[in-house]
Amino acid sequence: MDLFVSKYFNKIDKKGRISLPSSFRNALPKANRNEIILYKSIKSSSIEGCGVGRLKEIAKRINNLDFFSEDYDDFSTSIFSEIVTTNVDKEGRFLIPEELKLYAGIKTEAAFFGQGHFFQIWEPKQGLKNTEDSRRRLLKEKKSLRMILTQQK
Amino acid sequence: MDLFVSKYFNKIDKKGRISLPSSFRNALPKANRNEIILYKSIKSSSIEGCGVGRLKEIAKRINNLDFFSEDYDDFSTSIFSEIVTTNVDKEGRFLIPEELKLYAGIKTEAAFFGQGHFFQIWEPKQGLKNTEDSRRRLLKEKKSLRMILTQQK
DNA sequence: CATATACCCATTGACGCCCATATAATCCCA
DNA sequence: TGGGATTATATGGGCGTCAATGGGTATATG
Numbered sequence: 001m002d003l004f005v006s007k008y009f010n011k012i013d014k015k016g017r018i019s020l021p022s023s024f025r026n027a028l029p030k031a032n033r034n035e036i037i038l039y040k041s042i043k044s045s046s047i048e049g050c051g052v053g054r055l056k057e058i059a060k061r062i063n064n065l066d067f068f069s070e071d072y073d074d075f076s077t078s079i080f081s082e083i084v085t086t087n088v089d090k091e092g093r094f095l096i097p098e099e100l101k102l103y104a105g106i107k108t109e110a111a112f113f114g115q116g117h118f119f120q121i122w123e124p125k126q127g128l129k130n131t132e133d134s135r136r137r138l139l140k141e142k143k144s145l146r147m148i149l150t151q152q153k
Numbered sequence: 154m155d156l157f158v159s160k161y162f163n164k165i166d167k168k169g170r171i172s173l174p175s176s177f178r179n180a181l182p183k184a185n186r187n188e189i190i191l192y193k194s195i196k197s198s199s200i201e202g203c204g205v206g207r208l209k210e211i212a213k214r215i216n217n218l219d220f221f222s223e224d225y226d227d228f229s230t231s232i233f234s235e236i237v238t239t240n241v242d243k244e245g246r247f248l249i250p251e252e253l254k255l256y257a258g259i260k261t262e263a264a265f266f267g268q269g270h271f272f273q274i275w276e277p278k279q280g281l282k283n284t285e286d287s288r289r290r291l292l293k294e295k296k297s298l299r300m301i302l303t304q305q306k
Numbered sequence: 307c308a309t310a311t312a313c314c315c316a317t318t319g320a321c322g323c324c325c326a327t328a329t330a331a332t333c334c335c336a
Numbered sequence: 337t338g339g340g341a342t343t344a345t346a347t348g349g350g351c352g353t354c355a356a357t358g359g360g361t362a363t364a365t366g
Contacts, residue, residue, distance in 0.1 A: 001188065001205060003212055006237045011357070015311085019356055023238065043226055061220045075221070089312065092355075113234040116212045120230075131234060134227040139195065163346070168321085172346055242322060245345080313362080322353080333342070 002027055004050075004114035007131075009124055011109050017093040021112050024119060025092050029053055036094065039083045040103050041120065042075065044130060047100045050118035052085065057117070096121070155180050157203075157267035160284075162277055164262050170246040174265050177272060178245050182206055189247065192236045193256050194273065197283060200253050203271040208236065249274070 001023070008021040025033060028051040038049045058079065065072045086094045096106065104110075104123055111127040113120045122130065154176070161174040178186060181204045191202045211232060218225045239247045249259065257263075257276055264280040266273045275283065 001208075001238055003208065003233070005190070005208070005233050007234045013358065015359085017311095017357090022355055042221075043223070065221075071221075087312080090314085091357085093357090095311080113230065114236070115229045116215060116233045120234075131230055134230045135235075138227050138231050166347065167349085170347085175345060240322075243324080244347085246347085248321080307366100309365090311362105311364080313360105315358105315360085317358080318356090320353105320355080323351090325348105325350085327346105327348080329344105329346085331342105331344070334340095336338095336340105 002029075003116050004119040005116070006114050007127075008112045009109060010112065012096070012106070016095050017089070018096060018110055019091070019093050020088055022092065024112065024114070025088070027051075034088045035085055036088060037083050037085050038096070038100055038121075039079055040100065042078055044120075045104055045126065046113075046130070047096065047104050047106075047121040048115075048118055049121060054118060055083075155182075156269050157272040158269070159267050160280075161265045162262060163265065165249070165259070169248050170242070171249060171263055172244070172246050173241055175245065177265065177267070178241070180204075187241045188238055189241060190236050190238050191249070191253055191274075192232075193253065197273075198257055198279065199283075200249065200257050200259075200274040201268075201271050202274060205238065207271070208238075 004024055004027050006021075006023065008024075010019050010021065012018045020036070028036070032052050035052055036049050037052055037055065038047050041048045062072065062075050062079065065075060084097055084100070086097070088094045096110070101107070104121060105126060106121070106123045109124055111122045111124040113122060113127060113131070120127070157177050157180050159174075159176065161177075163172050163174065165171045173189070181189070185205050188205050189202050190205055190208050191200050194201045215225070215228050215232065218228060237250050237253070239250070241247045249263070254260070257274060258279060259274070259276045262277055264275045264277040266275060266280060266284070273280070
């Protein structure tokens, strides 16, 4: 499976290491399984992450915004300049930079949430609350959710 | 037959394993017969499941939403982080995650109900009650049922 | 030289793989 | 067509492997 799905709760050890969930490691392209990129989410107090290959896709998305709008600069700056790359060690662990941990309020434990082509890292309680909130918002519009889930090709 | 049909009642063993009904295994694409996805039903207290191919369809649809909108995050979170993938072993058994068992009230036994392109897993008694209820609802509207059944493609 | 980080090894518990059995379904041949 | 033989399915259990986590030590980098 080459998608990031499901959620996992892992611990940060004394050295600051945390395991990238095994299924997430497998979702990375076989070539670069030892490097991931991390950046602050623009929409929530969480960290977003993905394989380095995904950068091109992000660039494309931003490029599709109106070049002369304020949004363009804002997104472009907020995302690209904030990106950090991290190495995943042989045991599948990596270090979350201090600044990102602060941004997300993460201390000794973190929650990984699959988002398809990328994933989010949350302070566990905040992450769970976020899931509940967005599910609640969506259930108000059952029709659209059902469309996404049950539509046939 | 590449559709999930009929109903089956199987047991959960001490290790938490349960057999995916043989006919359901055959309904999965020959390629990925050892992996299925499970998620909480939005309409009932049951678990829904299907092959991974369907998940990729869903991913594609979500990917087409506006990346920078709030809806995108809601869909992405509610679907990808709630979905779990499970491996089907050589004997055709798999594990139902604890959280999903709780959601559906499943303990030692589970009922599988074919739903065409996907299937549902119920706590047996609740599942049977649900079948009765929905049949009763349908019979109240015989006209629309007849329409569906006799309509020609 | 001091701190950070990568590599190596160890532990524990969960899960996958293998083998086994019983019951049910199917086949096959006289 | 009957009845024994073969196959498949659901289920049980042993055991090795892997994932998550902990810690020691080498190496790099300023």
